[in-house]
Amino acid sequence: MYPDDFYYSKDHEWLRIDGENATVGITDFAQKQLGDVVYVELPQPGAQLEFHQSLGVIESVKAVSDIYSPISGEVMKINEELNESPELINEDPHDKGWIVRIKVKNETELENLMSASEYEKFLEGLED
Amino acid sequence: MQRTRLFSAHKTAGAKFVEFFGWEMPIEYTGIIQEHMAVRKKAGLFDVSHMGEIVISGNQALDFVQYLTPNNAAFLDANKAQYSALTTPQGTFVDDLLVYYLDEHAYLLVVNAANTDKDFQWILSHKQGFDIEVQNKSADYTQMALQGPRANKILQPLTDIDLEEMSGFGVERGSVEGVEAIVSRTGYTGEDGFEIYTLAQNPEKIWDAILEEGKTYGLQPIGLGARDTLRLEARLMLYGNDIDESTTVLEAGMRWLVKFKKGDFLGREALLKQKEEGVRRKIVGFELLEKGIARPHYPVFIENEKISEVRSGSFSPFFQKSIGLTYLPVDHAEIGTECAIEIRGKRIKAKVVPTPFYKKEEKQ
Numbered sequence: 001m002y003p004d005d006f007y008y009s010k011d012h013e014w015l016r017i018d019g020e021n022a023t024v025g026i027t028d029f030a031q032k033q034l035g036d037v038v039y040v041e042l043p044q045p046g047a048q049l050e051f052h053q054s055l056g057v058i059e060s061v062k063a064v065s066d067i068y069s070p071i072s073g074e075v076m077k078i079n080e081e082l083n084e085s086p087e088l089i090n091e092d093p094h095d096k097g098w099i100v101r102i103k104v105k106n107e108t109e110l111e112n113l114m115s116a117s118e119y120e121k122f123l124e125g126l127e128d
Numbered sequence: 129m130q131r132t133r134l135f136s137a138h139k140t141a142g143a144k145f146v147e148f149f150g151w152e153m154p155i156e157y158t159g160i161i162q163e164h165m166a167v168r169k170k171a172g173l174f175d176v177s178h179m180g181e182i183v184i185s186g187n188q189a190l191d192f193v194q195y196l197t198p199n200n201a202a203f204l205d206a207n208k209a210q211y212s213a214l215t216t217p218q219g220t221f222v223d224d225l226l227v228y229y230l231d232e233h234a235y236l237l238v239v240n241a242a243n244t245d246k247d248f249q250w251i252l253s254h255k256q257g258f259d260i261e262v263q264n265k266s267a268d269y270t271q272m273a274l275q276g277p278r279a280n281k282i283l284q285p286l287t288d289i290d291l292e293e294m295s296g297f298g299v300e301r302g303s304v305e306g307v308e309a310i311v312s313r314t315g316y317t318g319e320d321g322f323e324i325y326t327l328a329q330n331p332e333k334i335w336d337a338i339l340e341e342g343k344t345y346g347l348q349p350i351g352l353g354a355r356d357t358l359r360l361e362a363r364l365m366l367y368g369n370d371i372d373e374s375t376t377v378l379e380a381g382m383r384w385l386v387k388f389k390k391g392d393f394l395g396r397e398a399l400l401k402q403k404e405e406g407v408r409r410k411i412v413g414f415e416l417l418e419k420g421i422a423r424p425h426y427p428v429f430i431e432n433e434k435i436s437e438v439r440s441g442s443f444s445p446f447f448q449k450s451i452g453l454t455y456l457p458v459d460h461a462e463i464g465t466e467c468a469i470e471i472r473g474k475r476i477k478a479k480v481v482p483t484p485f486y487k488k489e490e491k492q
Contacts, residue, residue, distance in 0.1 A: 035156060036161045038443040039420065059421045061161060061443050
């Protein structure tokens with residue numbers, strides 16, 4: 001379910017390292033909690049993000065929630081397909097539903113994040 | 129948390145649950161948008177057993193209902209239900225409700241789950257001088273709603289009631305899948321459909337039979353999430369959002385249910401005065417002209433002045449845009465009026481539009 005080469009945050013974002021950039025999205029657990037996503041507010045490319053800063057907002061039919069940046073750095077690219085097809089976050093949260101690509105400023109911040117097995121354990125804890 | 133008698137059926141069907149005023153209710157099964165469209169195009173089955181049922185009985189049952197509610201309960205009979213309200217002396221809402229005639233000396237009030245206890249206390253506090261009894265029967269009733277253009281076809285084979293003969297707000301007693309029930313042609317979705325009440329201990333017999341019969345018609349169970357988006361498109365009021373103890377029946381656009389000529393009732397004087405002087409504000413529908421979702425309590429601006437706030441607001445699955453309801457001063461409430469909704473500090477353009485947002489196609 002949760003890819004082994006991703007990092008995960010307690011706020012249910014995932015992060016994948018691609019060279020010097022990190023691709024960020026929300027996890028399958030998060031999209032299930034939100035339900036049908038109907039609108040995504042994305043940051044501007046070039047924006048500087050701090051660790052755990054809100055980088056955008058996801059609106060589902062029933063709720064609105066912030067997306068927190070799991071890492072500091074500059075926004076290199078946003079997933080513009082989400083403007084027309086926000087449902088990609090529900091349909092394919094770990095791939096086509098990616099949200100932003102960030103140029104990693106400080107790799108040591110990855111230590112704040114969980115591995116796939118740690119994240120799965122973390123989710124089990126939430127279900128109690 | 130309370131559970132309805134159909135809880136295990138929802139669990140089996142894979143429902144996601146939510147706490148709703150002390151009840152553990154299905155919020156969605158497959159997803160709000162998909163469920164919403166199923167009700168608009170085919171049919172959906174809702175468990176709404178969390179709704180409250182209060183029975184008023186006794187020699188003066190009619191007089192008492194007349195006193196508590198602005199609509200004319202004298203028009204009711206065994207084959208007719210009525211939308212009405214419990215009103216304060218100020219003409220505002222304690223609740224909105226459906227009134228059913230059980231017999232000459234007994235009426236059933238179907239009230240909002242969130243308000244059942246409050247309503248019961250309110251009714252008790254006004255019974256002095258009336259020869260009546262009040263009972264909270266909420267725990268005894270199971271209520272289901274079968275809604276959508278195919279509702280009629282699905283329900284007919286399961287019941288001895290002639291559904292074709294029932295008009296809007298019509299009521300019949302009969303059996304559904306062999307279980308005794310009250311069936312009314314009512315609902316909260318803007319579609320044709322029925323609400324089914326039963327006191328039976330095995331209501332899942334009805335639930336299961338309807339789902340089985342509906343299989344070939346595309347029927348599916350629907351959660352509270354889609355119930356909310358469906359009712360908003362149809363501009364059906366939600367207590368706590370659109371109407372409450374601060375909004376009058378006239379401001380909420382329900383002049384039609386206030387029958388001044390029937391005699392005295394709680395709130396009559398205040399409503400009569402407001403009718404003569406005219407309301408200062410009224411409820412209107414709006415849609416966003418830019419991207420975003422307007423949600424309850426977001427500020428509403430007209431010409432840079434904060435003038436109101438969003439009452440109900442949601443994404444509309446049918447129209448694929450953001451819609452909502454708000455109260456505006458009558459001189460700014462005309463269709464086409466431009467306003468703005470503040471979403472996370474940003475003003476998003478909106479305009480006043482006609483309601484209901486959605487109207488079902490009339491039968492040819």
